[in-house]
Amino acid sequence: MVAPAGRTAGFRTRRLLITGMAGVGKTALALQVAHVVAGEFPDGLLHARLRNEDGTVKDSAEVLVRLLRALGERSEDMAAPDAPDQLDDLIHRYRTRKAGRRPLILLDDAASELQLDALLPPTTDAAVLVTSRNRLTAMPGSRTVVLEPMGASESLALLATIAGNSRVVVEPEAADVIVRACAGLPLALRAAAIRLAPVRTGRGRGWPGGTDPALRLGELRTGDLDMGRVLGSALRARPHGERHLAGGPASVADGTFTAAEAAGEAGLSEDTAEELPERLVEGALLEMAGIDAEGRPRYRFQELVRPATLTETAGRTAGRRLTAAG
Numbered sequence: 268m269v270a271p272a273g274r275t276a277g278f279r280t281r282r283l284l285i286t287g288m289a290g291v292g293k294t295a296l297a298l299q300v301a302h303v304v305a306g307e308f309p310d311g312l313l314h315a316r317l318r319n320e321d322g323t324v325k326d327s328a329e330v331l332v333r334l335l336r337a338l339g340e341r342s343e344d345m346a347a348p349d350a351p352d353q354l355d356d357l358i359h360r361y362r363t364r365k366a367g368r369r370p371l372i373l374l375d376d377a378a379s380e381l382q383l384d385a386l387l388p389p390t391t392d393a394a395v396l397v398t399s400r401n402r403l404t405a406m407p408g409s410r411t412v413v414l415e416p417m418g419a420s421e422s423l424a425l426l427a428t429i430a431g432n433s434r435v436v437v438e439p440e441a442a443d444v445i446v447r448a449c450a451g452l453p454l455a456l457r458a459a460a461i462r463l464a465p466v467r468t469g470r471g472r473g474w475p476g477g478t479d480p481a482l483r484l485g486e487l488r489t490g491d492l493d494m495g496r497v498l499g500s501a502l503r504a505r506p507h508g509e510r511h512l513a514g515g516p517a518s519v520a521d522g523t524f525t526a527a528e529a530a531g532e533a534g535l536s537e538d539t540a541e542e543l544p545e546r547l548v549e550g551a552l553l554e555m556a557g558i559d560a561e562g563r564p565r566y567r568f569q570e571l572v573r574p575a576t577l578t579e580t581a582g583r584t585a586g587r588r589l590t591a592a593g
Contacts, residue, residue: 282387282395286402287414288551288569289501290454290494293398294375296414301373301396308394310370313337315386317377322500324378327385331357334372334386338364358385365393372396378504380404400501400551416451416569425453429460448483450570458492484574498575505550511535512543513552513568513576523556523565 283300285293301312315330331354332345340360350356370393377383377399387395397403402411417425423446427435435442445463449455484495502510512533530540544566547553556567568576 281391281393282409283397284403284409284411285396285398285414286400286411286551288416288452288572289400289497290452290571291414291416291551292453293400293414295453296412297373297375297396297398301371304371304394308369308371310368310393312371312373314373314375316375317382317386318500318504320496320500322502322504324382324504327382328354328357330386331361335360335364340364354385361385362389366390368392369394374398376400377403402549417453417456418451419446422446422449422451422456425456426460429457430463434463448570449487452494452571454492454497455487455494455571458487458489458494461489461492462486484571487571494571495575498572501550501552502572502575505547505552508535508539509543509547509550512540513547523567525559525563525565527563529566 285297287293301314305312313334315334317325317330319325328348332342335345335357336342338361345353345357345360365388372386372388372393373396374383374386375398377397379401380403383397383403395409397409402413423435423442426442426446445459446456449459484498487494488496502513505513512529512535514533526540526544527537529535529544530537533540535543544553544564548555548566552569552572553566554569556565559565
C-alpha cells in the first residue's frame with residue numbers, strides 16, 4: 268500500500284490477517300486500520316461478518332449476496348438460493364464486480380481457509396483485512412499480526428480512559444482487582460469500566476462478583492458488551508472433541524496440565540486427546556505453559572476461558588437433564 272503524502276500507511280501489504288483469542292480486540296484493530304487507510308481506496312470499504320452471533324459459520328453464499336448488494340448488484344439478477352450453481356454464479360458476479368476496482372475488504376471472524384476461498388479477490392486490485400481466532404494459511408503473500416492480551420499497565424490505562432482517571436486514582440486496589448480479573452482483554456475491561464459504581468471517597472468498591480471465577484463472566488456484561496457470550500460462542504464453535512476436552516481439567520494444582528491429564532479428566536484416551544490441545548492453542552483458547560520433566564508440553568487456559576468452559580459444561584449438563592426429564 269502506498270500512503271498519501273505526509274502520512275504513513277497503516278499497512279503496506281495487500282492482505283493482512285489479524286489473529287488472536289475472542290475479546291482481544293481483533294475487529295477493533297481492523298476497523299482502526301481501515302479508517303486510517305480509507306483514503307487510499309476510492310471504491311470504499313466492504314465489511315462482512317463471517318459468523319453468526321452464536322458462533323456458527325455463515326454460509327459463503329449468504330456472505331456473497333450481502334457483498335454483491337453492497338457493490339450495487341440487484342437481488343433479482345442473482346441465481347435463486349436453491350439453484351444448483353448458485354455459489355459458482357455468486358463467485359463469478361463478485362469477482363466480475365470487483366474487477367478494476369480498488370475497495371478495501373474486511374472479512375471479520377473467518378472460521379477457516381475453506382470459507383475464505385470464495386471471498387478472497389483473485390487479483391491485488393483490492394486490499395483485504397481478515398480477522399480470525401485461528402491461524403489461517405489460505406492468504407498467500409499476507410502479513411499476519413498475532414494480537415495478544417494487554418499487559419497490566421495498558422489494561423489500567425484503558426480502564427482509566429473509560430471509567431475516568433479519578434476513579435482509578437481514588438480506588439487503586441479496586442482497579443487492580445478489575446485489571447487482574449479482565450486478564451488483558453479489552454472487551455472485558457470496557458464492560459467492567461462501564462459497570463463501575465460512583466467512587467466512595469476513601470473506600471474502594473472492589474470487584475462486584477468477588478474473586479469467584481464462576482461469577483466473573485456474569486459481571487463482564489453491559490449492553491452489547493458480553494464477555495461470557497463472546498467466549499461461549501468461541502467455545503461452541505470448536506469441534507465436539509475439543510469442547511469435551513476443554514471441560515476436563517478443572518482442578519489442576521498450578522493451573523497447567525498435559526494432554527494426558529486433560530484426557531484423563533475428560534474421559535478420553537490419551538491417543539485421542541493428543542492433538543486436541545494443539546488445536547485449542549491454534550484456536551486461541553489454550554496457551555503453552557512450558558515443558559514438564561518428561562518433555563511433555565503443558566498447557567493452561569487463558570484467565571477468563573476457564574470460567575467460560577465451566578459455564579458451557581454446566582449448560583450442556585442442564586440441557587441433558589431437561590431432555591431426560593421431558
